[in-house]
Amino acid sequence: MTPVVMPQVGENLTTGVVVEWLKSEGEVVARGDVVAIVESEKAAFEVIAAAGGTLLKILRAAGEQVDVLATIACIGEAGEIVDLDAMAAASQTRGSLTADGESARNQKEPASAATRGDSSPSITSASLTDSSPMRSRLQTPSTRPTLATTETLPGHTLRDRPFASPSARRLARELLVDLGRVNGSGPAGRVIRRDILTAALRACGGAPKSESETLPEPVVGAGDHVLPHTRLRQVVASRMASSARLIPHFYLVADIDVGEARQCLRELADDGAGLTDIVVAAAARALRKFERLNAHVGEGGIVCKADVHIGLAVAVEEGVLVPALSHVDRANLATLSQARRQITAQARRGIVQPDPASTFTVSNLGPMGVSRFLPLINPPECAILAIGAAEERVVAKEGQPAIREMLTVTLACDHRAVDGAYAAEFLAHFTQIVETARDCLVEVNGPGE
């Protein structure tokens, strides 16, 4: 009689759950047949019959949690009487024949079956994609099958690490892909280069997604080439996907006359200062009055931040960084502009200070000629302001056509936190500050209005 035991599929695991019996009592099984699916915390595994015969008795039903190496069923000849005591005794005897640590453990656990030699269960991972911690420990010393066993089980790969081509291994190192999580498409499940590329493509969304959230997978054809996501790209992809998926955005657009702002900049006599600085300063000042937009949004409420730290979207290679300008609401324009240029330059070199976290973000594509655009909110912030290009337009002024330098801004808000009227008031206030830019030249003392 041969026991079927709960496999030890991880070093630190003490129990597993029987998920499903694929064979029923009385059914004939061949050596190598998958008789049951069991699952650890992290993955499901197949339990394979170590001997052919009849599945005499299922001892632990589906759903039961069982100690590893405990007998969950037994296989023998049809009609054979199932003598659990004898089987336990046999396992005791076999365990005591070897004087290593494994048998010592067996002796301490009389219920566990002997698992050496012919009675060793063979296991394969049923869900390789989620089994990386398991995969390297598929076989503990106590359950290692002989090579001959492996060879007689076609279709079941038994090994303690994935086979992978040298190229795949190198690429996995470079792209930080966990080889154990990759399904190999080469012969005998060998992980090859294109498997790593595919895995790298799939990893771009960050955390594993549920079935309903997956998009069609790209296919790498002959002649195509893959630009795997860098770490930064992965972060940007993940955060922006979350933003687009989870935040109900709405947008308000305003045209702003920046004549006064230009005049202020001339007076400032700093070639590096620009409209961006006026916009950032005005936004910061306006936010002091509209606390719901200077906030971090959660499921059950919003955190109105005490300070105004404006994040600036800075394009870098393979992504966007958002360094924060701290306490912008209090700074005068000259100081702000210098600080803005400093953190922007740092960000272009890849340096961003983690503190303080920005409370509102400004994104400026104006210098690149974009007249207006719809930005995605930088979570967990509540809003983002998109600046377009300043350009001369014909506008009506006091019944006459006039040429004014105008700027179009777009405010994106999280509708979970604020509504249109509130955002519109903010935008109007902001517009007014930009149009009377002179106020921004001076420092603001004390707390907000």
Added chain:
Amino acid sequence: MTMRDLLYRDALNEALHEAMDLDPTVFCIGVGIAERGGSYKVTDGLLAKYGPKRVIDTPIAEASVVGTGVGAAITGMRPVVEILFVDFSLLVMDQVVNQAAKLRLMTGGQGSVPLVLRTQGGVGDGVAAQHSQSLEALFYHIPGLKLVMPSTPYDAKGLLRAAIADDGPVIFIEHKLLYMTQGPVPEEEYIVELGSADIKRSGRDCTLIAWSNMIPRSLEAAERLSAEGLEVEVIDPRTLVPFDHATVLESVRRTEHVVIVQEAVRRGGIASDIASVIQAEAFDYLDAPIEIVAGLDTPIPYSRPLEQACIPQVDDIVAGVKRAVYS
């Protein structure tokens, strides 16, 4: 350069004419090369132009012919010795391996053997087991010998000029099926350096290394694979000793898949040695085991269908590439 199409055999003939014009120490010696102009007409016209002292017919006595060449080379001549079939070169192994290959080292570099041994080998003319061998690995194995196996008229001419100019003994193996192939050759004189591989076809998906008559066959396979979307890079090392590892390794690191095609029997062959260098130098770039498409482990049968079955055909090469790229 002004190009015209020449036969492989005529390109070789031009190289001999040019070398003999240029250097009075160059002479040709072999069985049937003078009056008859060579069985494949490579030495045609030389006798008339350069006379019997520089274009010498010999009896069928290969060891003596090569021995004559080795001796002449030691004294400063530049003999081009022809052995009609590479199969017969087994008779001259002592002269080549024990004498020609060793002299430079044994004289502490004071002596040299600027000999070219021209011969012809390979499968495909229905000339049976004793006239169809691909024996390049024998020479490849011997330190002190250079080994040249051109696949095109251009390479044949440029490499023969380089071989004659070289101060070491050079084994120059032509292919019996290539003599009547045509290709562009410049009007002007030129030399193809020994040890410079040639990328006969560029491709991104797989590096295919082949030489001699396996080149046209591999190019045909590459064309067929291209129609299926697989772009194979075909590299002809042109000289197997010295071997241009740099070109091969650069390609392998790009394509990550390798096929080596050799007409000779696989066991103990040059393909295996090239593979060993690739795995050592570009291990981390290999996405698949190196695929070797080689001749079967058998003497070549006289029967044409069996002869074809023994050596790589276009279908075999196509299949080998597909295995290498998991297609």
